[in-house]
Amino acid sequence: MKTLRRVALTILTLVFSASLLADFLAPASFATQFRESPNASPSVQFPLGTDELGRDRLSRLLYGSRISLLLAPAAALLATLTAALIGGTAGYWGNWWDRMAVIITDLFLSLPWLFLLLTVRATLPLNVPPLISVVITFSLLGILGWATAARVVRAQARSLRTADFVLQARAIGYRRSRVFFVQVLPNLKPVLTAQFWVLVPTFILAEANLGLLGLGVAEPLPSWGNLLRELENFSAVKANPLLLAPLFLLVVVVGCLQVILSEEERFQ
Amino acid sequence: MVFQRLARHFVTIFVTLLIGGLLGATLVRLAPGFGADERELDLRLNEQSIRMLRQARSEEQNVFRFYLQHLSGLYRGDLGFSRSANRPIVELLEDRLPVTVRSASAGLLLGWFLGLALALPTAMMSSTAYDVATTALSGLVLCLPAAVLALLFLFLEGPEALAIGLVVFPKLFRYVRSLLEDAKAQLHILTAKAKGLGVFRVGLWHVLAPAMPQVLSLAGVSVNLALGAAIPIEVVCDSPGIGQLAWQAALARDLPLLVNLTLLVTLFTMIANLCSDLMITASGAEQA
Amino acid sequence: MKRLLLFLIIVTQLFPALAYAESERELRFCLRAEPKTFNPVLVADEPSETIRYLTGGVLLRMNRLTQKLEPELAASWRVTDNGRQILFKLREGVVFSDGTPFAADDVAFTIRTLMDPQLNSPTGDAFRSGGGSVDAQVIGAHGISIRFSTPVAGLERLFDQVAILSSRSVRKEMAVLGPFVVSEHKPGSHVLLRRNPQYWKRDAQGQRLPYLDSVRLEIQQNRDTEMLRFLRGQFHVINNMDPALFDRLRTESPVSARDAGPSLESEQMWFNQVAVSPIANYKKTWFRSKNFRRAVSEAINRDDLCRLVFLGRANAAAGPVSPANKFWFNAALKPHTFDQASSLRRLQSEGFRLQQGRLLDAQGHAVEFSVITNAGNKTRERMATMIQQDLKKLGIQLNIVTLDFPSLIERISRTFNYEACLLGLVNVDLDPMGK
Numbered sequence: 001m002k003t004l005r006r007v008a009l010t011i012l013t014l015v016f017s018a019s020l021l022a023d024f025l026a027p028a029s030f031a032t033q034f035r036e037s038p039n040a041s042p043s044v045q046f047p048l049g050t051d052e053l054g055r056d057r058l059s060r061l062l063y064g065s066r067i068s069l070l071l072a073p074a075a076a077l078l079a080t081l082t083a084a085l086i087g088g089t090a091g092y093w094g095n096w097w098d099r100m101a102v103i104i105t106d107l108f109l110s111l112p113w114l115f116l117l118l119t120v121r122a123t124l125p126l127n128v129p130p131l132i133s134v135v136i137t138f139s140l141l142g143i144l145g146w147a148t149a150a151r152v153v154r155a156q157a158r159s160l161r162t163a164d165f166v167l168q169a170r171a172i173g174y175r176r177s178r179v180f181f182v183q184v185l186p187n188l189k190p191v192l193t194a195q196f197w198v199l200v201p202t203f204i205l206a207e208a209n210l211g212l213l214g215l216g217v218a219e220p221l222p223s224w225g226n227l228l229r230e231l232e233n234f235s236a237v238k239a240n241p242l243l244l245a246p247l248f249l250l251v252v253v254v255g256c257l258q259v260i261l262s263e264e265e266r267f268q
Numbered sequence: 269m270v271f272q273r274l275a276r277h278f279v280t281i282f283v284t285l286l287i288g289g290l291l292g293a294t295l296v297r298l299a300p301g302f303g304a305d306e307r308e309l310d311l312r313l314n315e316q317s318i319r320m321l322r323q324a325r326s327e328e329q330n331v332f333r334f335y336l337q338h339l340s341g342l343y344r345g346d347l348g349f350s351r352s353a354n355r356p357i358v359e360l361l362e363d364r365l366p367v368t369v370r371s372a373s374a375g376l377l378l379g380w381f382l383g384l385a386l387a388l389p390t391a392m393m394s395s396t397a398y399d400v401a402t403t404a405l406s407g408l409v410l411c412l413p414a415a416v417l418a419l420l421f422l423f424l425e426g427p428e429a430l431a432i433g434l435v436v437f438p439k440l441f442r443y444v445r446s447l448l449e450d451a452k453a454q455l456h457i458l459t460a461k462a463k464g465l466g467v468f469r470v471g472l473w474h475v476l477a478p479a480m481p482q483v484l485s486l487a488g489v490s491v492n493l494a495l496g497a498a499i500p501i502e503v504v505c506d507s508p509g510i511g512q513l514a515w516q517a518a519l520a521r522d523l524p525l526l527v528n529l530t531l532l533v534t535l536f537t538m539i540a541n542l543c544s545d546l547m548i549t550a551s552g553a554e555q556a
Numbered sequence: 557m558k559r560l561l562l563f564l565i566i567v568t569q570l571f572p573a574l575a576y577a578e579s580e581r582e583l584r585f586c587l588r589a590e591p592k593t594f595n596p597v598l599v600a601d602e603p604s605e606t607i608r609y610l611t612g613g614v615l616l617r618m619n620r621l622t623q624k625l626e627p628e629l630a631a632s633w634r635v636t637d638n639g640r641q642i643l644f645k646l647r648e649g650v651v652f653s654d655g656t657p658f659a660a661d662d663v664a665f666t667i668r669t670l671m672d673p674q675l676n677s678p679t680g681d682a683f684r685s686g687g688g689s690v691d692a693q694v695i696g697a698h699g700i701s702i703r704f705s706t707p708v709a710g711l712e713r714l715f716d717q718v719a720i721l722s723s724r725s726v727r728k729e730m731a732v733l734g735p736f737v738v739s740e741h742k743p744g745s746h747v748l749l750r751r752n753p754q755y756w757k758r759d760a761q762g763q764r765l766p767y768l769d770s771v772r773l774e775i776q777q778n779r780d781t782e783m784l785r786f787l788r789g790q791f792h793v794i795n796n797m798d799p800a801l802f803d804r805l806r807t808e809s810p811v812s813a814r815d816a817g818p819s820l821e822s823e824q825m826w827f828n829q830v831a832v833s834p835i836a837n838y839k840k841t842w843f844r845s846k847n848f849r850r851a852v853s854e855a856i857n858r859d860d861l862c863r864l865v866f867l868g869r870a871n872a873a874a875g876p877v878s879p880a881n882k883f884w885f886n887a888a889l890k891p892h893t894f895d896q897a898s899s900l901r902r903l904q905s906e907g908f909r910l911q912q913g914r915l916l917d918a919q920g921h922a923v924e925f926s927v928i929t930n931a932g933n934k935t936r937e938r939m940a941t942m943i944q945q946d947l948k949k950l951g952i953q954l955n956i957v958t959l960d961f962p963s964l965i966e967r968i969s970r971t972f973n974y975e976a977c978l979l980g981l982v983n984v985d986l987d988p989m990g991k
Binding site: 309317507509 | 592
């Protein structure tokens with residue numbers, strides 16, 4: 001439904017704009033510690049309250065949106081495109097490349113890539129700006145996170161290999177590469193959008209989990225991932241349900257992405 | 269012919285395992301902190317003891333030599349010794365593998381059940397309200413960190429398999445739904461509806477059935493998702509499975525244990541993917 | 557310094573105070589990790605140490621409350637030859653848990669085992685700290701002399717960590733002299749200790765100890781889960797709690813929460829002054845300057861750290877010795893006062909200057925350095941964040957780098973590729989120089 005897509009687009013635009021305009025909208029800097037007001041309840045001064053170090057939660061949510069909303073979708077896009085290329089060509093072309101791609105995909109699914117992330121981080125200077133470090137982390141997630149979707153894309157591409165329109169295109173004399181990019185790839189869109197939709201929150205949460213190994217966003221930079229990790233403290237959530245704000249925002253953004261990326265007919 | 273194909277699959281699995289083990293060992297060996305032992309910070313140890321601690325891992329310095337020795341040990345049935353757990357690896361796997369297999373299997377079944385149960389109605393009907401509700405539900409579960417889910421079930425004294433199932437289900441649901449949506453958009457569905465075929469018949473035989481190969485391809489992937497989810501969930505729930513072992517091994521840079529776990533995960537992944545490929549081929553042959 | 561609950565080590569003394577729902581008297585608490593060994597001479601990790609404490613029989617025991625030595629398997633002892641020799645008279649009629657009699661030969665066997673250079677045992681290394689050999693000589697069935705090559709200060713304290721092994725038992729290190737014996741070990745799940753029916757100690761009424769029938773040690777890493785299970789009555793004791801969890805416990809179950817005072821642990825930040833470290837030379841110059849280090853110390857608001865990070869359950873410290881260390885703590889030493897004006901003066905005396913809010917050294921380098929700490933430790937991450945803000949007011953840019961533990965160990969003990977480090981220190985030995 002066009003209305004629903006418009007609403008979703010509006011919400012996403014608002015969220016993105018708010019994150020970009022955080023410098024003007026945020027009540028305080030994300031790093032400023034109001035040490036006399038730790039764990040403060042929501043108030044006029046602190047709309048979402050403060051954290052254990054007295055930092056304004058709304059400010060951290062707004063600034064954290066920049067990192068998560070820009071980098072996670074970029075990494076998800078990279079992973080999705082890689083899955084499209086590798087899975088799609090493997091399924092469509094078949095033969096030795098298909099067998100090779102299956103092996104590479106299974107290896108990518110099984111190897112402990114965590115150690116690669118640790119190694120890359122160790123090669124960076126200690127005083128590298130936190131933003132660069134997190135950009136590198138998300139880039140690596142994007143480079144490494146394609147394998148799951150590639151399998152599904154491959155199966156889909158294999159079924160398209162014998163589709164009528166593909167056979168007709170080949171019969172006309174189109175080269176295989178043209179058939180792939182013009183006929184096959186657009187028909188992989190449903191599974192690719194599913195992949196993208198799944199990967200955005202997955203990478204946001206992965207960044208938070210990687211923080212346990214020092215690979216996440218460095219303090220004092222906030223991210224939705226490290227804000228979401230606060231949910232592990234149930235008693236704090238019970239005392240201040242507004243701690244659920246990052247979760248709520250993430251669900252809304254992911255839902256809006258789902259609506260916008262899906263085929264128009266599905267919501268009719 | 270069948271025998272030849274099976275033999276080819278077997279060779280592929282074997283070669284992939286060899287490559288996977290070596291690559292895994294290399295990644296661990298090159299990672300920072302390899303060889304560093306927490307005990308080096310113990311002020312009570314003298315320099316000779318610290319030197320001996322460092323030399324204890326000297327046979328792991330050359331990754332190729334280590335890997336060849338490890339493979340020859342595997343051939344004899346010796347999986348090596350875990351320095352971090354201070355036990356033979358075969359004992360560790362005997363104790364912990366059943367725990368993870370049980371919880372991951374139960375989690376997978378639940379994930380598939382939920383994913384299919386929520387996605388199948390999409391094949392049969394078009395409802396904005398239903399789509400929005402399932403999107404919101406799966407989105408909510410997808411956005412919850414696995415550790416939070418695990419803590420929730422711990423708090424509610426529920427089995428950790430449920431947490432694994434909830435981690436897996438939104439991803440399966442999303443893929444299956446998009447595949448079914450795509451299948452539903454085919455022209456023959458319109459024809460079937462126009463001819464007056466019932467909702468269930470159209471949904472099951474004309475939407476789901478053609479999409480089955482792609483749905484089956486998820487089977488292998490879902491095994492990997494479940495194993496991946498097992499790690500944070502077992503760590504939070506303190507469940508003595510392979511996931512918790514993998515995390516501890518990673519923190520300790522326990523090379524022999526990590527190589528064995530990599531081989532195990534590669535084997536599970538390949539077998540699961542092979543099974544789904546064979547099912548796809550079988551279903552494709554039937555349709556032909 | 558953190559003020560944490562003291563480990564309720566003297567478990568036997570708590571037994572009468574505890575009520576049990578089960579017919580068998582069982583005490584249940586947690587180990588935070590899998591014990592690596594049950595061999596008392598190889599113990600190097602805390603869970604194994606706990607089991608050694610509960611199962612091992614020692615010649616002398618350090619009373620953790622009074623911090624004085626008390627006789628255990630040794631009825632009496634005497635230090636002679638200016639700290640080079642210690643003579644023990646052993647209790648008679650004591651047997652190991654499998655019935656094997658305890659004699660001086662067993663002590664000699666234990667000392668010889670400890671002195672094996674291949675052992676890598678912290679306990680053994682403590683005996684070798686003076687260099688040279690350690691000789692154990694049996695004097696009759698119940699007397700033993702242990703001689704060191706060089707004088708050792710406080711040498712009797714070493715024996716608190718030495719659980720005596722049997723030289724004759726076929727059960728080897730599983731035959732013990734302590735109040736409990738390892739009965740069951742399910743890896744990843746629990747360790748069950750049952751009372752040692754041969755335990756030699758009796759109470760004032762002559763009743764054989766321990767009162768408990770068993771101690772069940774559940775292996776539980778997650779502290780939130782531990783707390784949850786404690787509130788459900790599945791555990792009887794939690795030690796060493798996170799301040800936030802302790803406050804939560806005080807709210808939900810005020811009777812259960814007891815602050816046992818300061819522990820021996822401290823949190824420290826230090827600068828890398830290793831000459832061969834790969835850091836920039838101008839930074840080495842900063843870190844070697846006493847005024848620079850003192851200025852940074854004075855710029856850190858320790859009271860805020862205690863209040864916000866430890867919720868008031870910590871004290872600012874002048875050094876690594878805790879007030880809980882009765883013998884070595886010097887109350888006359890005061891921690892550096894928080895005074896950023898004084899910090900700036902010190903820095904200016906070293907040629908540093910403030911320029912547009914950034915601190916520059918005499919050569920014009922902006923003062924920027926990193927502090928490494930272990931990832932996943934929320935307390936340290938918060939401390940580092942607060943220190944970062946404190947130093948920012950002086951124009952110092954502090955970058956927080958969290959690393960997983962092996963990477964951190966590698967940097968501080970091998971490559972020396974770090975600038976500053978924030979880490980904790982646990983004093984196992986009361987003697988600050990006990991190494």
